[in-house]
Amino acid sequence: MSTYTVPFVVNGEERHAEKTFDVTSPDNGKVLHRCGIATEADALTAVEAAATAGYQWRNSLPAERRDIFLKAAEIMTKRRDELAQYMADEVGAQQGWVDFNINNVIDLFKDVAGRVSAIEGAIPVCADPSRSSMVVKEPYGVVLAMAPWNAPYVLGTRSVLFPIAAGCTVVFKGSERSPRTHGAIVSVLNEAGLPKGVLNYIVTNPETSPSVTESLIANPSVKKINFTGSTQIGRIIGKLAGQNLKPIVLELGGKAPAIVWEDADLDLAAQQCVLGSFFFSGQVCMSTERIVVHKKISGAFQEKLVAAAEQFFPSKSDAPILIDARSVDKNKKLVIDAVSKGASLLNGNVDAEEISKTRLRPIIVSKVTPEMDLYKQESFGPSVSLIEVETEEEALRLANDTEYGLASAVFTENLRVGLRFARGIETGAVHINNMTIHDEAALPHGGAKASGYGRFNSRYGVEEWVRTKNITWRN
Secondary structure (H helix, E strand, C coil): CCCCEECEEECCEEECCCCEEEEECCCCCCEEEEEECCCHHHHHHHHHHHHHHHHHHCCCCHHHHHHHHHHHHHHHHHCHHHHHHHHHHHHCCCHHHHHHHHHHHHHHHHHHHCCHHHCCCECCCCCCCCEEEEEEEEECCEEEEECCCCCHHHHHHHHHHHHHHCCCEEEEEECCCCHHHHHHHHHHHHHCCCCCCCEEEEECCCCCHHHHHHHHHHCCCEEEEEEECCHHHHHHHHHHHHHCCCCEEEECCCCEEEEECCCCCHHHHHHHHHHHHHHHHHCCCCCEEEEEEEHHHHHHHHHHHHHHHHHHCCCCCCCCECCCHHHHHHHHHHHHHHHHCCCEEEECCCCCCCCCCCECCCEEEECCCCCCHHHHCCCCCCEEEEEEECCHHHHHHHHHCCCCCCEEEEECCCHHHHHHHHHHCCCCEEEECCCCCCCCCCCCECCCHHHEECCECHHHHHHCCEEEEEEEEEC
16 A cells, blocks of 8 residues: 555645545555644635635736746646656546546646737726726736546646636635545646645545535635535535625536437448447536437447447446446436336346446446436536437437536437537537537537536636726826
């Protein structure tokens, strides 16, 4: 067992808590290292450090911020192997998902470096000719950022990078599942020259998290919040933010539909639906959870879908890893409930014994209907539903028949049909002839309905963290 303990970082200095908890491998259950448990006092110290650093950071030049972000991209590249190992160990990620995270973050640093000088105000013409005015954009101040474990580098970096780029300072509350991975983001930025106190890092355990989070949101110095995670916890965070009149950006759960239309390239659709459903064991907020397929081509598509599942996730290989045994049990229960109510298994076996209780092979379920739990609930695992339709209206109704609205996909060779679907689906993103999982620096990322509000990435991600101020004067 490693003797390493993940530290907090407050005002640029490592700090160790009195109490700690074990961080275990989802692969084999062994203890990887330990991590400190932040108290409300630790949280207050982190906020005070961020507030103090804010006086200078808000006035830093765009060129200074740009150079730090570009340096961070270089450091991320140089430390790639080390950083990749942290993520693989803590969340059980395969190399492809690790690469997706690290590559995206390197691009994100470079992209945001080019945007910091583009924050602009305006000079409106006043109704009174003897008066002039300007509209300036100012950073909010201290931001509370909270990110989950499942895409730890992407989700952790964006939660802190955009506020910092806008001139805010940050208290970053990392995930207890991936504390060393999240801590590595702070390490990279500090190594790149970020001034002390601009980014402060704490972690709690599930027992302490509610009180610490509530104290952070209620702290008068915290001016805005972002949270990425489950819709269940997002509702709690949103309620606390509302009670304290704090603005918030929320990116929450999903139940992403993929519509496979009668003129689709079935080989492409099958491959993309399999990858969208089972990439990182389906533990992605944008994962395909519901495939809506035209009845005319359903039989041929199902054959190709099962073949693609075997191609990308061969039965002779070890089953994919999930974050814990509870996630496996949840998916099995959803599938068992569906089958008991008339659904059919196209692929997978809920009774299969794997080498550990945290593993589960891809499951494809057909003939899914609204009374089944699998139809409604986000599985957040390697199980996907297949539902047949005959009309565009029916396809849209099923795609939108969910509280979620994060991502979606449409497969068709007719762009007009694809765009019609894209306009009708109630999600933050629609990908035509590509899987539902897609995220890149140039595109705004966020959801609709119970998948949250506000946006990360691109210029929209920067603008979330500045507010407007009117200044007028007599000529």
